[in-house]
Amino acid sequence: MKLIRLLASASTFVMVTALATTNAFAQNSDKAITASLSQKLNLDIISIADSPVPGLKQVFTNRGLFYVSDNGEFFLQARVYNITQGVEDETENALKSVRLEGVERFKDSAIEFKADKEKYVINVFTDTTCGYCRKLHNEMDQLNDLGITVRYLAWPRAGINSKVYDDTVSIWCSQDPHQAITDAKAGKPVNDAKCKNQVAEQFKFGQQIGVSGTPNIIMPDGSVVPGYQPAQALALALKDLS
Numbered sequence: 001m002k003l004i005r006l007l008a009s010a011s012t013f014v015m016v017t018a019l020a021t022t023n024a025f026a027q028n029s030d031k032a033i034t035a036s037l038s039q040k041l042n043l044d045i046i047s048i049a050d051s052p053v054p055g056l057k058q059v060f061t062n063r064g065l066f067y068v069s070d071n072g073e074f075f076l077q078a079r080v081y082n083i084t085q086g087v088e089d090e091t092e093n094a095l096k097s098v099r100l101e102g103v104e105r106f107k108d109s110a111i112e113f114k115a116d117k118e119k120y121v122i123n124v125f126t127d128t129t130c131g132y133c134r135k136l137h138n139e140m141d142q143l144n145d146l147g148i149t150v151r152y153l154a155w156p157r158a159g160i161n162s163k164v165y166d167d168t169v170s171i172w173c174s175q176d177p178h179q180a181i182t183d184a185k186a187g188k189p190v191n192d193a194k195c196k197n198q199v200a201e202q203f204k205f206g207q208q209i210g211v212s213g214t215p216n217i218i219m220p221d222g223s224v225v226p227g228y229q230p231a232q233a234l235a236l237a238l239k240d241l242s
Contacts, residue, residue, distance in 0.1 A: 033057060033072045041075070046208065052090045053080055064210045065095055095209060096222025102205045103153070103218055109198040110151035111177045113140050119147030120238040125155035125206050125216040128171065128184040129164055132228035133215045137185045142231040148238065152181065154199040155206045155214050165199070172197045 034045045037059065044062040051058035056067045056076070067076040082088040103110075103123040110123065126133045143150055154172060156164040167184065173195035174180035184190050206216070217225040217234070221241050229237070 029070060029072070030057070033059065033068050036072045037061070037068070037075070051080065052082060058094060060094075060098060060208070062204065062208055064208065065091060065098070092223070099209050099218050099224070100222040102209065103151070106153055106198060106202055106205070107151070109172075109202070110153055111172065111181055112152075113144060113150045113178065115144040115147050115149045117147050118149050120220055120242075121149045121151060122220070122234070122238070123151045123153055123218040125202075125211050125214055125218075126152045126181075127155055127157045127164065127214040128167065128181065128190075130157065130214045134185045136215050136228050137182065139231040143234070146231060146235040148231070148234065153206065154202045155211055155216065156199075156203060157214060160200055160203060165203075166192075169194070169197055169199050172199050 030048045033048060037043045037045060043066075046060045046062065048060075049058045051067055053067070055070055057070060059066045059068050064077075067078060067080070068074065078091070080090040082090050106123075124133075124136070126137075128134075140150065154168045156162060156168045158164045167190040170190050170193040171177055171180040171184055173193040174191065175193075180190065213226065215228055217227075217229070219225065219238065219241060223241075225234070225237065
């Protein structure tokens with residue numbers, strides 16, 4: 001009996017040691033990948049996780065989602081599809097989760113046009129100088145009547161060091177952001193205003209998830225409509241998701 005207990009203890013020790021070694025190797029590997037991508041590609045690493053493909057890490061950065069070999073030697077910008085059952089876009093599934101986490105984080109700092117009889121909520125990266133953003137905004141009453149709540153997130157296309165960015169901050173900081181963004185999208189001048197805001201954070205988040213133009217519409221399931229869609233078309237797309 002003593003021999004059996006001794007062997008069991010030894011086996012447990014080996015398993016624990018192996019697990020600790022594996023975890024330490026994974027942590028060191030992640031640190032090495034982070035350092036390499038930061039130094040060589042000037043990327044800010046937000047998170048590293050195992051990907052659905054053995055031998056590849058899934059790396060979420062300030063410039064989007066990428067894949068890196070476990071040894072850090074190979075760097076890929078790609079779509080991963082699982083063809084075991086149908087064709088499942090694993091990259092899009094990962095991005096959906098990231099988008100939904102982000103819009104939830106910015107929920108309280110979005111400019112929300114709420115539907116009285118809300119059925120759906122869409123989050124829209126917007127720029128007040130964008131023609132199609134203005135076209136979408138002109139349909140706000142129709143969108144709300146269809147039960148669609150619109151939450152605007154800031155994405156000044158000219159970047160953070162621009163007049164558009166300064167105007168966007170003023171809109172978010174105005175006493176009546178709803179009226180301010182409506183006036184701006186009608187081409188009216190923006191009155192200067194300053195406050196603590198998350199305009200820069202929203203813009204950077206848009207970059208992280210691959211926003212390259214506006215309007216960029218995030219649907220309730222985390223999928224994206226990359227551009228203007230008429231109110232009725234959006235309502236039909238939302239209905240198909242539910």
